[in-house]
Amino acid sequence: MNQIYEEIQELKREHNAVILAHYYVPEEVQKCADYIGDSFYLSKIATTLDASTIVFAGVTFMGESAKILNPEKNVLLPMPEADCSMAHMASAAKIKEMREKYEDLAVVCYINSTAELKSLSDICVTSANAVKIVKSLPNHNIYFIPDGNLGSYVAEQVPEKNVIPGEGYCYVHKEVTKESIEAVKKLHPEAEVLVHPECRAEILAVSDFIGSTSAIINYATESPKKEFIIGTENGVFYKLKEANPDKSFYPVAGGQTCASMKEVTLERVRDCLKNHTGEVFVDSKVQEACLIPLARMLEAGK
Numbered sequence: 001m002n003q004i005y006e007e008i009q010e011l012k013r014e015h016n017a018v019i020l021a022h023y024y025v026p027e028e029v030q031k032c033a034d035y036i037g038d039s040f041y042l043s044k045i046a047t048t049l050d051a052s053t054i055v056f057a058g059v060t061f062m063g064e065s066a067k068i069l070n071p072e073k074n075v076l077l078p079m080p081e082a083d084c085s086m087a088h089m090a091s092a093a094k095i096k097e098m099r100e101k102y103e104d105l106a107v108v109c110y111i112n113s114t115a116e117l118k119s120l121s122d123i124c125v126t127s128a129n130a131v132k133i134v135k136s137l138p139n140h141n142i143y144f145i146p147d148g149n150l151g152s153y154v155a156e157q158v159p160e161k162n163v164i165p166g167e168g169y170c171y172v173h174k175e176v177t178k179e180s181i182e183a184v185k186k187l188h189p190e191a192e193v194l195v196h197p198e199c200r201a202e203i204l205a206v207s208d209f210i211g212s213t214s215a216i217i218n219y220a221t222e223s224p225k226k227e228f229i230i231g232t233e234n235g236v237f238y239k240l241k242e243a244n245p246d247k248s249f250y251p252v253a254g255g256q257t258c259a260s261m262k263e264v265t266l267e268r269v270r271d272c273l274k275n276h277t278g279e280v281f282v283d284s285k286v287q288e289a290c291l292i293p294l295a296r297m298l299e300a301g302k
C-alpha cells in the first residue's frame with residue numbers, strides 16, 4: 001500500500017499536480033489528497049492553485065466544473081466514466097418552457113449537473129450555499145434544477161419566494177428512510193441525527209441538523225454531543241472519525257454508498273497521472289457559458 005502512495009507523490013512532483021478529493025471517494029483515496037472537501041470547497045480551492053495539473057478524485061461534473069473555472073489547467077479524472085446520475089435529471093426544453101412562463105425567472109442550477117444544464121442557468125449553487133444564494137437573488141420566481149429534494153428544502157427555507165423544484169434526485173440519499181433512522185435511534189437514543197439536504201423531506205423533518213458534507217463534519221466536530229446518526233454517503237465517516245476519535249458515528253441501515261464515487265480508486269489516481277488519461281475537455285463556447293453561473297456562485301457564496 002505504501003508503495004502506491006510513494007508512486008503518486010513522485011508522479012505529482014513530476015507533473016506539477018495537485019489532488020482534490022470529495023468526501024465520498026474511498027478512504028484510501030482521501031488519504032492521498034492535498035485537499036479534501038465538499039463540492040463548494042473544492043470548486044473554490046480549484047481556483048487558487050498554482051499547480052498546472054489538477055487530479056479531481058470525484059465524479060464527472062466535479063472535474064468539468066474545475067476545468068470550466070480553470071481552462072488553462074490540465075484537469076484529470078481518475079475515472080471519467082464515474083458519473084452522477086442526478087446531473088442529467090433536468091432538460092433544456094423544460095428550462096425554456098419555464099422561462100416563457102415566468103418573466104422574472106432565475107434558473108438556479110445545483111452544481112451536480114451537466115455542463116449543458118449549467119450553460120442554460122443563471123447561477124450555480126451547492127448544498128453548502130443554496131439557501132443563502134437563493135435568498136440573495138432579486139428574482140421572485142426560481143426554477144431549481146435538478147435536485148427536487150434540495151429544491152424543496154430551499155423552498156421551505158425561503159418562503160418569500162416561489163421556488164419551483166426540479167424532478168431530479170440522488171438515488172443514494174433517496175434510499176434513507178424514516179424507519180431506518182428510527183431503528184438506529186432506538187439503539188442509540190442520545191444520538192443526534194445529521195442529514196444531507198439531498199435526503200427526502202420526511203427525513204429532513206426528523207433530523208437535528210441539515211447540511212452539506214462539510215457542514216455535517218463541522219457540526220459533529222463542534223458539538224458537545226458524543227453520538228451521531230449520519231444520513232449521507234459512507235465516505236464522510238473517514239473525516240468524521242479522524243477529527244473525532246472520542247465520538248461515535250452510526251450509519252443508517254448499513255450506510256449509503258455512491259457507486260460512482262467508489263469507482264475512483266487509488267490505482268486509477270496513479271494511472272491517470274502516469275499515463276495522462278482522463279483529461280477533461282469542455283467546448284470553449286460551453287466553457288464560457290458555464291463560467292458565468294459558476295463564477296456568480298463563487299462570488300455570492302463568499
Ligand code: 13P
Nearest residue numbers: 038039126127128212213
Ligand atoms: P456536497 O459536496 O455539497 O455535500 O454534496 C454531496 C454530493 O452529493 C456530491 O455529489
Ligand code: SF4
Nearest residue numbers: 059084085170172258
Ligand atoms: Fe450524484 Fe448522489 Fe453520487 Fe452525489 S452521492 S455523486 S448526488 S449520485
